[in-house]
Amino acid sequence: MRRAACLWCLAMLSQFAMAQDGSERLGIAGTSGKQACVALKAADAHAGERVAVVDPDPPQRVRWATLERDATDACPAWQRRTDLPGRIFVLRPAPGGGEGFIGIVVRGAKGIALRNTKAIVRIDGGTALRFRSCTSSEGLHLSAWPSAGVAGRASWHGYVYLGYDVEPTCTDAEMRDAASASTRAARAGTAR
Numbered sequence: 001m002r003r004a005a006c007l008w009c010l011a012m013l014s015q016f017a018m019a020q021d022g023s024e025r026l027g028i029a030g031t032s033g034k035q036a037c038v039a040l041k042a043a044d045a046h047a048g049e050r051v052a053v054v055d056p057d058p059p060q061r062v063r064w065a066t067l068e069r070d071a072t073d074a075c076p077a078w079q080r081r082t083d084l085p086g087r088i089f090v091l092r093p094a095p096g097g098g099e100g101f102i103g104i105v106v107r108g109a110k111g112i113a114l115r116n117t118k119a120i121v122r123i124d125g126g127t128a129l130r131f132r133s134c135t136s137s138e139g140l141h142l143s144a145w146p147s148a149g150v151a152g153r154a155s156w157h158g159y160v161y162l163g164y165d166v167e168p169t170c171t172d173a174e175m176r177d178a179a180s181a182s183t184r185a186a187r188a189g190t191a192r
Contacts, residue, residue, distance in 0.1 A: 024040070024043075024044075025106060025108050025123055025156075026104060026105065026106055026144055026155075026158070027104075027105040027107075028102065028158045029053050029091055029101070029102065029104070029105050031100060031101045032074070035075060035090065036101070037074070037088055038051075038053075038067065038088070038090075038105050039086055040086045040087055040105065040107070041086035041087075042107065045067060045086075045089065045107065046067065047069045048066060048068075049066065049067045049107065050065070050066055051065055051105050051109070052064060052065075052106040053091065053104070053105055054106060054119050054121065054131045055101070055103050056104055056132060056133035056142055057133060059117035060118050060119040060131065061119070062112045062114070062119045065092060066091070068090040068091070070088060070090050091105075102142070104131055104142050106121050106144075107123075108124050109121050109122070109123060110123060110124065118131075119131055129144040129146060129155055129156075130147070131143070131144055131145075132145065132174065134169045134170035135167065135168055136170050136175065137165060137166065138161060138164065138165060139159050139162050139166075140159070140160040141170055141174060142157070142158040143158070143174065154174075
């Protein structure tokens with residue numbers, strides 16, 4: 001059902017919000033038809049940059065991709081249906097998750113491990129991130145955590161508004177963190 005929800009999401013997506021507690025290393029990838037696109041807040045992201053793309057659905061997978069400029073205008077339809085705080089790139093060759101794929105992009109990945117069908121990605125400074133996805137009543141929540149469980153605060157949270165009702169799977173901790181991540185991002189946006 002989640003794959004079908006993702007496909008519908010990309011066809012009908014009307015809003016997209018990304019809360020990044022100071023982290024510009026993570027973004028959201030999605031497919032629009034057969035084209036893979038990524039939204040990144042980072043101003044220094046550039047064409048030719050190699051990124052890791054995490055499929056947060058179990059069993060999690062990580063694939064390498066390269067950011068490319070959208071020279072053919074393949075992503076504008078996806079971009080127009082979103083409220084993006086950053087830049088759009090085409091992903092080559094990832095994601096491999098088929099149509100309707102939504103994943104988490106990690107810039108600066110230094111090490112990748114798979115343990116018990118879960119991806120662990122190390123970034124600069126040795127920080128190890130683990131990834132989760134869950135649904136609220138109308139959206140898909142993506143998050144990166146510095147611990148194996150949903151404990152403490154998420155390092156990053158992204159939200160994709162689906163525009164229709166889905167069965168919620170997020171825990172209270174994930175929703176609490178989503179609300180606080182959105183508040184932190186709003187404060188950071190007004191402080192700039």
